[in-house]
Amino acid sequence: MFERGKKEDDTIESQGANRTESDKTFGSLRSKVAGRGGDAAVIGRSIQINGDLRGDEDLRIEGDVSGTVELKNSALTIGKEGKVKADVYAKSIAVDGETRGDLYATERVSVHVNARVQGNIIAPKVSIEEGAHFKGSIEMDPAAVEKALGKTTASDTNKPLAERKSVSTPDTGSVPKKTAKDAATNLSPPSGTA
Amino acid sequence: MTASLRRARPLLPPGSPAALHAPLFQNLMARLNAGGRHVVLDLGAASTAMLARLGRSRCYVEIADLAHFGGIDQLNTTETGPALADKAESLLPKRLSDEAIDLVFCWDLPNYLTLNALSALMHAIGRRAGPGALAHALVFYAERDMNERPGRFVPTADDELIDHGAPGAAIAAPRYSPEDLGNGMGHFEIDRARLLSNGMQEFLFRLGS
Numbered sequence: 001m002f003e004r005g006k007k008e009d010d011t012i013e014s015q016g017a018n019r020t021e022s023d024k025t026f027g028s029l030r031s032k033v034a035g036r037g038g039d040a041a042v043i044g045r046s047i048q049i050n051g052d053l054r055g056d057e058d059l060r061i062e063g064d065v066s067g068t069v070e071l072k073n074s075a076l077t078i079g080k081e082g083k084v085k086a087d088v089y090a091k092s093i094a095v096d097g098e099t100r101g102d103l104y105a106t107e108r109v110s111v112h113v114n115a116r117v118q119g120n121i122i123a124p125k126v127s128i129e130e131g132a133h134f135k136g137s138i139e140m141d142p143a144a145v146e147k148a149l150g151k152t153t154a155s156d157t158n159k160p161l162a163e164r165k166s167v168s169t170p171d172t173g174s175v176p177k178k179t180a181k182d183a184a185t186n187l188s189p190p191s192g193t194a
Numbered sequence: 195m196t197a198s199l200r201r202a203r204p205l206l207p208p209g210s211p212a213a214l215h216a217p218l219f220q221n222l223m224a225r226l227n228a229g230g231r232h233v234v235l236d237l238g239a240a241s242t243a244m245l246a247r248l249g250r251s252r253c254y255v256e257i258a259d260l261a262h263f264g265g266i267d268q269l270n271t272t273e274t275g276p277a278l279a280d281k282a283e284s285l286l287p288k289r290l291s292d293e294a295i296d297l298v299f300c301w302d303l304p305n306y307l308t309l310n311a312l313s314a315l316m317h318a319i320g321r322r323a324g325p326g327a328l329a330h331a332l333v334f335y336a337e338r339d340m341n342e343r344p345g346r347f348v349p350t351a352d353d354e355l356i357d358h359g360a361p362g363a364a365i366a367a368p369r370y371s372p373e374d375l376g377n378g379m380g381h382f383e384i385d386r387a388r389l390l391s392n393g394m395q396e397f398l399f400r401l402g403s
Contacts, residue, residue: 102290111240118263119288120287120288120289120290122290126245127242127245128240128241128242128245129242130241130242130358132240133239133240133259133262133263134239134240134257134259135257135258135259135262135263135287136256136257136287136288137254137255137256137257137287137288137289137290137291138245138254138255138257139254139290139291140245140248140249140251140252140253140254140255141231141252141253141254142252143252144231144252144254148290
């Protein structure tokens with residue numbers, strides 16, 4: 001995937017009936033998208049993609065990508081110029097640029113200095129460097145991570161991406177599940193004054 | 195000898211800010227170590243040290259980074275009522291889980307919010323938390339001035355706190371009294387308080403039913 005001269009459907013899979021202008025220009029962009037840098041395919045700074053991106057090799061994004069990114073067996077790097085507004089599924093995800101959306105990685109998510117990430121991170125290993133900006137949640141319970149990733153990589157892999165997005169459910173004021181007893185039991189300080 | 199070496203604190207580079215002994219914070223960290231799953235909301239910026247510290251427990255961590263993502267300016271408006279409540283809600287992270295929040299780290303952010311804004315924020319947090327949830331905060335008390343920007347507190351290996359915030363101009367601190375905070379922290383009520391060596395007051399609040 002993302003290699004120069006490959007078949008259209010192998011290069012970028014764009015889903016959904018409502019294609020934007022940028023979707024329509026895929027044909028002319030394809031050769032640029034395919035440019036390789038190092039061991040990873042590169043989406044260059046001038047490229048804008050609106051749709052679903054799937055692949056089976058490492059990818060570096062320096063352009064703008066909206067939709068969904070799925071590289072479930074590969075590494076994704078969002079470069080300093082990269083702006084991704086998408087839920088991302090990959091083996092590992094490294095962010096130097098900007099993302100807005102949930103990041104699912106079966107191995108690791110690394111948020112580097114000056115990166116700007118808004119969304120939830122679900123990965124067995126997460127690192128956020130000092131100077132990075134992050135707003136969202138991180139699941140640090142290994143069992144819960146495994147469960148969340150299992151939902152997205154095992155049972156959902158054959159579902160359309162639109163359905164898979166439902167794994168992430170923005171809070172709308174729903175009633176918290178944990179009971180008062182749970183909350184008080186775990187963190188209550190001893191009685192008495194300081 | 196071995197024991198003393200183990201307990202030795204790591205040397206800080208010259209010019210590093212001094213570590214702040216905050217006993218209520220240490221107490222909370224010790225309790226996180228005790229086991230169980232915890233849902234933590236951190237209103238400050240993500241830090242490697244804090245995440246590593248929370249990573250020792252089975253935590254689900256939500257990070258709001260209100261200072262960087264414009265939350266302070268957005269909250270300190272003249273708006274009131276539902277409009278301000280909606281704004282406060284929108285500044286909190288979108289959630290993957292609807293588990294109740296156990297613990298909130300406010301750091302020194304309350305000093306940078308009006309009582310009206312603080313109240314809206316804590317009411318929004320309270321709606322995500324269960325009764326008995328705790329909120330930790332550092333409030334300027336003895337000093338009349340504070341940095342124009344909130345601090346960036348990170349824990350040391352001993353669970354003391356170091357402020358890595360960028361230096362800036364001094365502005366007047368609101369020096370909220372316990373009575374002010376009693377009104378400004380939503381349904382969170384003062385549980386314990388300690389005066390720290392740097393003149394800040396360390397508070398632990400508990401969400402009432």
